[in-house]
Amino acid sequence: MLTTAISIIDAYINFDERFTLNNINWTVEPSQHWVITGTNGSGKSALAAVLGGVGDLESGSIQGIPTNVGLVSFEAQAELIAKELKKDDADIMDVISVGTPVREMIFDDCADPELAQTLIEKFGLTTLLDRAFRKLSTGETRKVMLVRALSSKPDLLVLDEPFDGLDADTLIMLQAHLASIVDTVPMVMVLNRFDEMPDFITHVAYMDKVQLDKKDNKSNTAVGNLALTIDRQDKTAFEDLYQLLHLKTTDLKIPAAGSSNQLPGLDASQPLVRLKGVTIKYEDTVIVDKLNWTIEQGQHWQLSGPNGSGKTCVLSLITGDHPQCYVNDIFVFGFQRGNGESIWQIKQFIGYVSTALQWEYRVSTSCRNVIISGFYDSIGMYSKSTDNQKKTANEWLELLGMRDRADQPFNKLSYGDQRLLLIARAMVKHPPLLILDEPCLGLDDMNRQLVLALIEKICAASETTVLYVNHHAEDKITGIDNYLALKKNN
Template sequence: MGNSISLKKATVAFDERFTLTEIDWSITPSQHWMITGSNGSGKSALAAVLAGMGEITTGQISGLPKNVGLVSFEAQAELIAQELKKDDADIMDVISVGTPVREMIFDQCADPELATQLVEKFGLSALLDRAFRKLSTGETRKVMLIRALSSKPDLLILDEPFDGLDVDALAMLQAHLETLISTVPMVLVLNRFDEMPDFITHVAYMDKTVIDKKGNEGKNDAGHLTLIIDRQDKTAFNELYQLLHLKTTDLNIPEIDAANKLPELDPSQPLVCLKNATIKYGDTIIVDKLNWTIEPNQHWQLSGPNGSGKTGVLSLITGDHPQCYTNDIFVFGFQRGNGESIWQIKQFIGYVSTSLQWEYRVSTSCRNVIVSGLYDSIGMYSKATDSQKKIADEWLELLGMKDRADSPFNKLSYGDQRLLLIARAMVKRPPLLILDEPCLGLDDMNRQLVLALIEKICAGSETTVLYVNHHAEDRISGIEHYLELVKKQ
């Protein structure tokens, strides 16, 4: 292992979005750290400093390694954004197919032999020639992990490495990290306290305050390293565990705006009916002859490994999949392909997913993000009514974000963005609420808030919940129907 890393009274700025203030922290080569804290507290920013990011305005930072292996949601989103830009190229006679997975992994790879082994272990061998942007969220994360692990890093920084991975991939990654304990210092950013690996020796807890240049309450978000805990200190460790497992109680879901009330559906008809639904690409069958009926007030959990077709099935329901018109699909009283518009379908659906978060790149206020759920739009293109603003503000208060109603959505942390998109999906009280990994990227407190909100929706009679997840401990009280997809060989 290399030298110690030291931060002394270091204040680090990240554009105008966020500042880490007066960080005192040292990492010795024999230590493995977990960084945790609430959403927006600067967990990812602190990890990014170790990778050489941010502008040091005061204090000192020394010992940063030259070769850092980094995996984060932000880095993953940046790669996706770079691939999406290829679609925007002003070349009318060229169709961009995107960068193949093989090139993403092996170009400039420091350890091709290890990369080849990890490709096999992660089950990506058959996907090497597929375009990177065509991968599922979990498959994309696996590519990022392989790139970092095979880079022969002096320091390995993994920001939420376990989110989005199926059970087998999660176990494989955890086992591989165990083999690196004696050779590579690791820093893991984890929102889920119960995901902390046994080899973690120390915990750094981040907190957030809002200050202005005079040190008073103001508009600039600032993160502080509040607690540093040695795992051997059992008393301090247990207190931090309790802090991160606080639950919000007595939650009340805001009412729907009367002017945006949805049309009534026939209660005798199923919400969704798929008959022998099949998804295939060329000769490769992803989903084979799936029969599935979702009745009103019937809550479902959809599960399955990465690449098993979960997102594809959801896209058949929402009408976003090109093969939805070649299948026998019945939704909300409409037979697919009989003249209905996609918006006639989408008005009855609330939807949250990682891909939606990547697409929601417009600069608009937090309040408008929630109101946009009433219009199924990305951004707002008309002025919100007083009633809509009031309901949006009630959601913001519920999420603990009342003071950020007018803050730009694209300046928020990943977790806070996810919370807002969940509120956006729920605001119209849709007959069907589709939550595709809704807790991805959320800390313990916000995850418990989200789970409690979903439980309240399940307990009511207005909305049927379709919940997609990998974490067994995140099962929702009130969900009694399960569908597990199996990945085709």
């Protein structure tokens, strides 16, 4: 528990020469619980990360931050995954890496093993303790991080989008647990969704990205500014901020793919996807049991289910990325899987967005090239782009409000801006099947409404079938009338 206030006074904080927080003045009292919100790229996650010891203080002062901070964020999650992926580079040691088991991730240096065990049971992680951390789904890895942070006996909890990626039951359970500890530990949350704000939150901080800070003649650094702080009891200010964050973009027009980028035609009489009696299992554990599912052309679907129900596994069967796709009866885009087709013959007809893809997209390439890579289904660019492809990519950047960042490195952008670019990458070729695996994860209200409106326009067109995976009922897409709900096998 905090015994003194956290004070950030006239602080100028640098993050790897790519982003700065400028002239930050902020005080967090021991009895307060905060939400940080704002647009993508404004510095919400950066401000939260400061409380976890991230960033270089160049001027001003920061006082009162405790040594034991429980931190959960997409960036910290991605760092853990990256560390696990690096273990694959152990080839020179002639060692096959199996990855760190969940049990070790949670209980090594655990301050409260009894609480950890209770949370493991509440989060439904008991059967996953001996599985490698990197083999978990996005929601499952987030649960592991939450258990680690909550059982560390923190003096301060910093939770960056703690509810994203969780199914409805888990979200309710987590909110109840956080409400039960409000008197023992102050919390600072980064939230893009105001409707997920817990009742115990006392104050709101709104971040705004102001301009480019020209530190020298060679580089420009994006600057985030703490525009205002609001006591939740100030109803007028709170409602004004809520309205600001719920503005909707209108008159959206999806850029055309261009005649030179047309995909091969498909047989209109055949379904895009047919899964017949599909089963996915690992040893004695059955994830998906005898699933029958047909996706017709022009038929839009929403796929739902709790964490661990097999949603990502089913998607990877369709894309050809799952090893068990060849032992199941799967028909995609005119191909019966296992009859000699290449994975690229399948992938050319698919646009795909997922958190896993974002973790894999670790190359340092420009924002424009990220979008263009969608024409080649590649991570990074390995072919010379055409003038038409560059024109189309520029139109997408204009639509996303990122035209001035066309040549900036993708891996230096905020998490939300990266997700927007990957959605444009998936849509750029107007694929017959667009798979969106929780596309709004990590996006603020403004950008989420933009994404939802774009998906609705795609659904309204006849050339692309949308397969949409989502946990949030309020993010329902007009035009999606077919639903498949997977259940978790016990």
